[in-house]
Amino acid sequence: MAYVVAEPCYDCKYTDCVEVCPVDCFYEDEHMLYIHPGECIDCNACVPECPVEAIFAEAEVPAQWKSYTPLNAEKAPVSTQITHKKDSLVGTTSKDCTKK
Numbered sequence: 001m002a003y004v005v006a007e008p009c010y011d012c013k014y015t016d017c018v019e020v021c022p023v024d025c026f027y028e029d030e031h032m033l034y035i036h037p038g039e040c041i042d043c044n045a046c047v048p049e050c051p052v053e054a055i056f057a058e059a060e061v062p063a064q065w066k067s068y069t070p071l072n073a074e075k076a077p078v079s080t081q082i083t084h085k086k087d088s089l090v091g092t093t094s095k096d097c098t099k100k
């Protein structure tokens with residue numbers, strides 16, 4: 001099992017999550033972050049850090065976002081590793097990234 005970044009991250013990218021990951025298994029493209037399922041150790045540290053509640057344990061990904069599980073597996077290995085927080089996309093896209 002692994003943890004999965006789902007739709008709330010898309011066009012928000014707060015990136016708070018990357019600071020706490022003990023194995024640095026977050027990767028990014030221009031829209032969102034992905035967790036590498038072969039590297040994630042299921043520690044749960046990132047879940048409470050995400051301001052928009054985008055991260056779920058694989059078994060708990062909401063039904064409407066199930067496609068994000070294979071998407072993370074597909075995208076993480078070909079995306080750029082991110083280990084430090086940076087400016088979010090809030091205000092630069094049409095997405096409402098209001099913090100929960």
Ligand code: SF4
Nearest residue numbers: 009014015016017050
């Ligand atoms: S903290 Fe949440 S919104 Fe920000 S990059 Fe991580 S998963 Fe995406």
Ligand code: SF4
Nearest residue numbers: 021040041043044046
């Ligand atoms: S569950 Fe732990 S190891 Fe997996 S992405 Fe989150 S912080 Fe990293």
